[in-house]
Amino acid sequence: xxxxxxxxxxxxxxxxxxxxxxxxxxxxxxxxxxxxxxxxxxxxxxxxxxxxxxxxxxxxxxxxxxxxxxxxxxxxxxxxxxxxxxxxxxxxxxxxxxxxxxxxxxxxxxxxxxxxxxxxxxxxxxxxxxxxxxxxxxxxxxxxxxxxxxxxxxxxxxxxxxxxxxxxxxxxxxxxxxxxxxxxxxxxxxxxxxxxxxxxxxxxxxxxxxxxxxxxxxxxxxxxxxxxxxxxxxxxxxxxxxxxxxxx
Amino acid sequence: xxxxxxxxxxxxxxxxxxxxxxxxxxxxxxxxxxxxxxxxxxxxxxxxxxxxxxxxxxxxxxxxxxxxxxxxxxxxxxxxxxxxxxxxxxxxxxxxxxxxxxxxxxxxxxxxxxxxxxxxxxxxxxxxxxxxxxxxxxxxxxxxxxxxxxxxxxxxxxxxxxxxxxxxxxxxxxxxxxxxxxxxxxxxxxxxxxxxxxxxxxxxxxxxxxxxxxxxxxxxxxxxxxxxxxxxxxxxxxxxxxxxxxxxxxxxxxxxxxxxxxxxxxxxxxxxxxxxxxxxxxxxxxxxxxxxxxxxxxxxxxxxxxxxxxxxxxxxxxxxxxxxxxxxxxxxxxxxxxxxxxxxxxxxxxxxxxxxxxxxxxxxxxxxxxxxxxxxxxxxxxxxxxx
Numbered sequence: 001x002x003x004x005x006x007x008x009x010x011x012x013x014x015x016x017x018x019x020x021x022x023x024x025x026x027x028x029x030x031x032x033x034x035x036x037x038x039x040x041x042x043x044x045x046x047x048x049x050x051x052x053x054x055x056x057x058x059x060x061x062x063x064x065x066x067x068x069x070x071x072x073x074x075x076x077x078x079x080x081x082x083x084x085x086x087x088x089x090x091x092x093x094x095x096x097x098x099x100x101x102x103x104x105x106x107x108x109x110x111x112x113x114x115x116x117x118x119x120x121x122x123x124x125x126x127x128x129x130x131x132x133x134x135x136x137x138x139x140x141x142x143x144x145x146x147x148x149x150x151x152x153x154x155x156x157x158x159x160x161x162x163x164x165x166x167x168x169x170x171x172x173x174x175x176x177x178x179x180x181x182x183x184x185x186x187x188x189x190x191x192x193x194x195x196x197x198x199x200x201x202x203x204x205x206x207x208x209x210x211x212x213x214x215x216x217x218x219x220x221x222x223x224x225x226x227x228x229x230x231x232x233x234x235x236x237x238x239x240x241x242x243x244x245x246x247x248x
Numbered sequence: 249x250x251x252x253x254x255x256x257x258x259x260x261x262x263x264x265x266x267x268x269x270x271x272x273x274x275x276x277x278x279x280x281x282x283x284x285x286x287x288x289x290x291x292x293x294x295x296x297x298x299x300x301x302x303x304x305x306x307x308x309x310x311x312x313x314x315x316x317x318x319x320x321x322x323x324x325x326x327x328x329x330x331x332x333x334x335x336x337x338x339x340x341x342x343x344x345x346x347x348x349x350x351x352x353x354x355x356x357x358x359x360x361x362x363x364x365x366x367x368x369x370x371x372x373x374x375x376x377x378x379x380x381x382x383x384x385x386x387x388x389x390x391x392x393x394x395x396x397x398x399x400x401x402x403x404x405x406x407x408x409x410x411x412x413x414x415x416x417x418x419x420x421x422x423x424x425x426x427x428x429x430x431x432x433x434x435x436x437x438x439x440x441x442x443x444x445x446x447x448x449x450x451x452x453x454x455x456x457x458x459x460x461x462x463x464x465x466x467x468x469x470x471x472x473x474x475x476x477x478x479x480x481x482x483x484x485x486x487x488x489x490x491x492x493x494x495x496x497x498x499x500x501x502x503x504x505x506x507x508x509x510x511x512x513x514x515x516x517x518x519x520x521x522x523x524x525x526x527x528x529x530x531x532x533x534x535x536x537x538x539x540x541x542x543x544x545x546x547x548x549x550x551x552x553x554x555x556x557x558x559x560x561x562x563x564x565x566x567x568x569x570x571x572x573x574x575x576x577x578x579x580x581x582x583x584x585x586x587x588x589x590x591x592x593x594x595x596x597x598x599x600x601x602x603x604x605x606x607x608x609x610x611x612x613x614x615x616x617x618x619x620x621x622x623x624x625x626x627x628x629x630x631x632x633x634x635x
Binding site for chain 2: 099101216
């Protein structure tokens with residue numbers, strides 16, 4: 001059965017990830033052939049656990065902040081009072097998403113300096129776009145009959161929003177959050193070039209000293225985190241979408 | 249609704265933001281290209297007459313933006329505002345430099361960037377209300393590019409520090425531009441050559457689709473730096489063990505790993521949109537083609553693919569814009585492109601060098617997106633003429 005294969009694969013990858021982060025010395029024989037002659041095989045300048053926590057924390061804070069702001073903005077724009085902003089916001093999200101995340105990160109440095117700050121701001125700003133786009137689409141394409149029924153049973157506007165609109169829009173919004181989280185994980189990796197403490201540090205150290213063992217080690221850990229988080233959010237979306245095919 | 253007449257709420261927002269931006273430092277004067285400079289307010293950078301003229305023009309531009317009913321006037325207003333902004337910068341830079349040291353640099357500061365953003369948003373808002381058709385959009389894009397080229401050729405902005413940085417490395421810039429475009433377009437082409445047949449096969453065989461699409465989505469999930477990094481040992485191994493690979497220019501660092509990483513990222517949008525486009529071809533049209541006695545190959549070529557073209561092109565748009573952005577990472581693994589400047593700039597904390605890499609990347613991505621959108625619209629309007 002494909003389901004059990006999937007579960008097995010997930011568990012296996014999660015275990016591999018845990019081992020890579022918590023017990024890096026154990027992989028020395030695996031990475032040794034890639035290290036330069038006599039060079040270090042395993043990254044020891046910082047603990048992989050603290051880098052992982054820093055990386056995930058950064059993405060979590062940024063994605064959470066983007067979610068709150070983007071959903072609020074989407075609610076405002078889909079109310080009658082905010083309708084005049086709708087064409088503009090659609091254009092801005094379209095144009096904004098053509099901006100490369102790396103460029104946003106690089107442009108944040110002249111304004112905010114080096115460190116975790118600019119990375120956080122870049123992740124937050126860029127993360128707004130997919131969430132806002134999905135939330136706006138979901139909130140403006142709700143089935144009119146459901147909305148009529150909600151009005152018919154006497155819900156006020158606030159109740160309509162809270163009890164009908166937001167729950168119905170949740171799966172599509174979650175797809176936007178997943179997109180933002182995945183982009184955030186990738187951008188945070190590059191954040192180590194602007195001195196944010198993330199797992200990208202391991203890869204960059206490998207690139208600077210031509211130590212492929214570091215590159216592989218960092219790349220594997222970041223890649224596994226991204227794949228597992230993406231997969232977990234897809235599963236969550238499926239749970240939240242009863243009896244409907246998963247929106248793309 | 250205030251779209252037809254009266255006050256435009258976005259226009260009011262732009263006016264408030266614009267007036268606020270005028271209070272921020274307008275330009276930065278620094279002793280050389282590395283040190284932090286000193287911020288100068290809008291009214292400190294030029295003589296009274298030039299400042300008054302620029303301020304009046306920008307105020308008029310924001311005022312034109314306030315009226316809801318005239319999108320063309322608002323578009324004109326945004327151009328007027330941009331003109332005044334750039335004019336003031338261009339006028340101020342040589343004056344400020346004349347009074348400063350030999351290595352001094354003048355660059356736009358937060359206020360100028362915010363004003364640029366406000367006028368661009370005004371332009372975007374006017375355009376989103378005007379909803380120009382594809383040909384008009386093409387004309388507007390050509391006009392904007394021509395204006396930009398004329399602006400650069402005129403030398404008005406030549407004393408701004410980004411342009412000084414550019415003049416110091418014209419050759420390197422041209423090489424980086426060529427390499428960046430080669431990476432983005434080359435990987436797009438390769439993704440098309442592999443992705444179209446794969447997409448067509450996936451649409452025919454559910455079993456292949458069930459494997460290919462999830463695998464390709466997982467590939468897309470892998471952070472770019474990790475992907476580019478993992479390509480290095482892979483390709484060093486290929487170069488070392490496959491005879492003839494090294495002669496073809498395949499090596500662990502440089503163009504090859506960057507190209508391969510971009511190609512892997514490109515496959516999902518191409519394959520998924522080919523499948524979606526073919527799936528969406530109306531059944532009636534396919535049935536009619538079958539009724540006319542067309543072979544499966546003929547049906548694919550003359551019915552299904554033309555009908556799927558807008559969706560396939562939308563996939564190519566995603567790939568192109570994404571690749572232009574991701575090609576920046578190539579700068580970290582010696583693959584060239586604008587990323588070289590971005591990461592050099594980050595290393596040296598040289599803001600102008602970062603801008604020299606980031607601004608052309610953003611512009612390239614924007615132009616590519618607009619062009620591809622126009623193509624998608626054109627094929628959608630006249631599927632019969634599409635090639």
